[in-house]
Amino acid sequence: MEDNKQQQTEVKNFYGGIYFDRCQMTDIKFQTIVQGDMHVEAEEANPIQNDGEMAEEEQENTSLNNLIFSPSLFATAERLGQLRDLIASALEQLQGKNELFWLHAALDDAEVMNFQTKDVEFINQMQEWFPDSPWLNCSARSIANAISTERNKWLQEGERVKVTNLRASRQQFVKMMQNSHKIDRFIHIAYDGLYKGVMKLKAEFRK
Known part of the structure; x- marks a missing residue:
C-alpha cells in the first residue's frame, strides 16, 4: 500500500520560490499571478520612453535658429x-x-x-x-x-x-x-x- 502511495507522488512545479502542484497551476488565480508577473517583467525589459523627454527634445530642436x-x-x-x-x-x-x-x-x-x-x-x-x-x-x-x-x-x-x-x-x-x-x-x-x-x-x- 505504501509503495502504491509512493508511486502516486504528486508532480510538483516550481514558480517564484514556491512549489505548486498541477491542480494549483490550473487555478485561475495562479494563472492571473503568473501573467501579471510576466507583464511586469516585459515592461521592465522594454521601458517606455518618457513623453515629456521626447517633447522637450523636439521643442529644443524647433527653437533652433538657422x-x-x-x-x-x-x-x-x-x-x-x-x-x-x-x-x-x-x-x-x-x-x-x-x-x-x-x-x-x-x-x-x-x-x-x-x-x-x-x-x-x-x-x-x-x-x-x-x-x-x-x-x-x-x-x-x-x-x-x-x-x-x-x-x-x-x-x-x-x-x-x-x-x-x-x-x-x-x-x-x-x-x-x-x-x-x-x-x-x-x-x-x-x-x-x-x-x-x-x-x-x-x-x-x-x-
Missing part, C-alpha cells in the same frame, strides 16, 4: 538638431576660443554654410546655439580676432589649409609647429570628427 547654414539641406528642425549635436561634440574638445577656427574650417570644407560665411556670422550662429560655452561668452570681435590669428598659423600657399588635406600635410606642420600632439588633436576634431560627421549627414539627407 543663421548661416544651407536652408535647403537643413530644411527641418530635426536636421538642424543633428547638425548642432555634431558641432557640440567638437566644441567640447576645444581648448580655447582661437580653436573655433577649426569648426569654421570643417563646416566650410563640408560646404554646409551659406557662400562665404564671414567669421562674425559664424560666431553669431555659435553664440546663438551655445550661449554657455566658455569660448563663446565674450565679444564677437574678441573671438573673431582669435580665429583670425589661428587661421594665419595654418596657411599653405597663402590660403588656409583645408581640413581634408590636414593629414597629408601633417609632417609639414609638425616641422613648423614642433608640436605633433596639437596637430593630431586638430585632425581628430576637425577632420575625423566634425567634417566626416557632417558629410555623413549630407549623404543621409540626399537619399
Whole structure:
C-alpha cells in the first residue's frame, strides 16, 4: 500500500520560490499571478520612453535658429538638431576660443554654410546655439580676432589649409609647429570628427 502511495507522488512545479502542484497551476488565480508577473517583467525589459523627454527634445530642436547654414539641406528642425549635436561634440574638445577656427574650417570644407560665411556670422550662429560655452561668452570681435590669428598659423600657399588635406600635410606642420600632439588633436576634431560627421549627414539627407 505504501509503495502504491509512493508511486502516486504528486508532480510538483516550481514558480517564484514556491512549489505548486498541477491542480494549483490550473487555478485561475495562479494563472492571473503568473501573467501579471510576466507583464511586469516585459515592461521592465522594454521601458517606455518618457513623453515629456521626447517633447522637450523636439521643442529644443524647433527653437533652433538657422543663421548661416544651407536652408535647403537643413530644411527641418530635426536636421538642424543633428547638425548642432555634431558641432557640440567638437566644441567640447576645444581648448580655447582661437580653436573655433577649426569648426569654421570643417563646416566650410563640408560646404554646409551659406557662400562665404564671414567669421562674425559664424560666431553669431555659435553664440546663438551655445550661449554657455566658455569660448563663446565674450565679444564677437574678441573671438573673431582669435580665429583670425589661428587661421594665419595654418596657411599653405597663402590660403588656409583645408581640413581634408590636414593629414597629408601633417609632417609639414609638425616641422613648423614642433608640436605633433596639437596637430593630431586638430585632425581628430576637425577632420575625423566634425567634417566626416557632417558629410555623413549630407549623404543621409540626399537619399
